[in-house]
Amino acid sequence: MNRLKLKQSKTKAIQLMLAGFALTSVLIACSGSDDDKIDTEYPVIDISAANAFPIQCSEAIRGQKFTFRAKFTDNSALGSYSLDIHHNFDHHNHSTEVNDCAAEAIKKPVKPLLYINSVTIPGGLKSYEATQEINIPADIDPGDYHFLIRLTDKEGWQTIKGISIKIK
Structure with missing residues (x-):
């Protein structure tokens, strides 16, 4: 039984790490500088x-x-x-x-x-x-x-x- 709980804990830890990595990636991508803004203005x-x-x-x-x-x-x-x-x-x-x-x-x-x-x-x-x-x-x-x-x-x-x- 201990072995099953340990396996579940490792799976949860991996899932949490992946979720944290995904969230960090999204935040980094969205925090670009003003140079990364899309130009939508006419000259x-x-x-x-x-x-x-x-x-x-x-x-x-x-x-x-x-x-x-x-x-x-x-x-x-x-x-x-x-x-x-x-x-x-x-x-x-x-x-x-x-x-x-x-x-x-x-x-x-x-x-x-x-x-x-x-x-x-x-x-x-x-x-x-x-x-x-x-x-x-x-x-x-x-x-x-x-x-x-x-x-x-x-x-x-x-x-x-x-x-x-x-x-x-």
Whole structure:
């Protein structure tokens, strides 16, 4: 009979040790640092500065250059951004701005501007002042265009800002 009690005591001791080990493992896993937090915040595109360009309803001139300027921020780390300029001669919409711009009549594109460029932001930055010189060819169709800014952070969260501009 003593042997059975001893065996049961050993089994209980092993079970208690395993339960303690499991509890300790869970506590250690849950007590990670702030660096272990999952990033669920979208990055921010800021075009409110006085020198930001373009903003809603801005104008660019064929045959001239302009400098894109915006501030990007993220709670953890920025990744990359992409600029896309394409015609809006058919009045489609992906503007994210509240106010509309006066639109020209719908027309068929003959030689519209299509500009797409991606930029990798230097690693580990939470804030970045983006600047990029963009050349507007002299021989493209003037009119209504969209200027899309896509900002992605290191975790893959993306923010899109759609701006309506005119090329004259």
